[in-house]
Amino acid sequence: MKKLPKILLIITLIGGSLVYWIQNQPPPIDEAARQAGEQLATKGRDNIPACTTCHGSKGEGNFAANFPRLAGLHPDYIIKQLQDYARDPLQTGVKLEPIARDYSKTPRIYSDLTVYTPGTRKDPIMNNIAKALTPTDRKNLATYFSTLPFQATPQPVDFQTLERGADLALRGKPEYGLPSCDSCHGPDGKGFGPYFPPLAGQPPQYLIDQINKWQTGKRDNDSLALMQNIANQLTDGDKMNAAAYFSNRSLIVNWK
Ligand code: HEC
Numbered sequence: 001m002k003k004l005p006k007i008l009l010i011i012t013l014i015g016g017s018l019v020y021w022i023q024n025q026p027p028p029i030d031e032a033a034r035q036a037g038e039q040l041a042t043k044g045r046d047n048i049p050a051c052t053t054c055h056g057s058k059g060e061g062n063f064a065a066n067f068p069r070l071a072g073l074h075p076d077y078i079i080k081q082l083q084d085y086a087r088d089p090l091q092t093g094v095k096l097e098p099i100a101r102d103y104s105k106t107p108r109i110y111s112d113l114t115v116y117t118p119g120t121r122k123d124p125i126m127n128n129i130a131k132a133l134t135p136t137d138r139k140n141l142a143t144y145f146s147t148l149p150f151q152a153t154p155q156p157v158d159f160q161t162l163e164r165g166a167d168l169a170l171r172g173k174p175e176y177g178l179p180s181c182d183s184c185h186g187p188d189g190k191g192f193g194p195y196f197p198p199l200a201g202q203p204p205q206y207l208i209d210q211i212n213k214w215q216t217g218k219r220d221n222d223s224l225a226l227m228q229n230i231a232n233q234l235t236d237g238d239k240m241n242a243a244a245y246f247s248n249r250s251l252i253v254n255w256k
């Protein structure tokens with residue numbers, strides 16, 4: 001009788017470890033989706049050009065032409081970007097049912113909260129390509145590119161630029177309430193989950209272009225305007241220093 005609790009304890013420990021191990025395995029790759037994604041990405045279809053002609057044969061991007069890398073990005077981030085590119089900028093206002101409220105009692109709730117704007121991403125090339133994709137295409141392409149391995153090639157950067165970039169990446173500008181880039185984009189800017197894309201391994205000019213697009217209203221698809229508020233505070237020098245710093249990072253771990 002005395003032995004029984006011990007056996008139960010051992011069974012619980014082994015069982016618990018097994019459940020923990022299973023839960024922490026990366027989700028299994030949907031092989032059919034990956035293959036369909038590879039086919040579309042490398043061969044294209046009808047009016048859809050092969051993604052690899054611009055984004056690189058292994059999704060590694062193109063530093064000379066500022067085409068971003070897609071290899072190793074989180075699949076949900078890829079799907080979200082393709083949806084945002086495809087969205088018609090004139091149809092962004094999604095009207096929700098107005099909720100009857102007594103504004104004299106809740107003065108801080110404004111009626112304009114009933115309009116929700118999901119945001120768009122303007123780009124002459126990607127807008128047309130994304131519009132031609134079906135939801136299944138997006139999922140397949142995301143499965144394919146997210147499972148491609150990627151290793152960044154660190155770019156040489158002069159010491160002063162690197163130091164200034166590191167300051168923004170690791171410290172931000174606390175005196176202006178600007179958080180560090182890495183606090184959202186992960187250590188070494190390697191990306192964090194589906195909402196915070198990697199900055200490391202992207203062409204530096206691509207990173208600068210994106211911040212410029214936020215500053216000029218061509219990109220406004222970030223959740224809670226998180227990146228909008230950062231972009232608004234960056235000077236031209238900040239953009240160059242941060243982009244150079246992230247292009248110098250070598251340690252890349254994919255989203256998994
Ligand atoms: C003719 C060149 C070209 C082709 C072909 C192309 N792209 Fe792009 N792609 C671009 C450019 C340029 C950008 C950056 C646009 C911007 O500034 O928003 C981009 C951006 C993206 C992004 C955003 C990446 C990020 O980090 O936010 C995704 C996702 C993407 N492309 C997916 C695709 C897929 C999937 C295909 C194939 C169906 C494809 N692209 C085909 C040129 C191309």
Ligand code: HEC
Nearest residue numbers: 168179180181184195197207210221222223226227230242
């Ligand atoms: C408060 C969180 C937060 C901080 C801090 C932050 N970002 Fe971002 N950033 C985001 C989010 C969210 C996105 C993705 C928006 C989307 O969904 O399209 C993003 C996207 C970007 C992109 C576009 C990447 C791509 O692949 O298209 C660039 C470039 C960028 N951030 C640069 C920076 C730099 C440089 C800093 C530091 C000065 C910084 N960010 C700090 C939240 C943040």
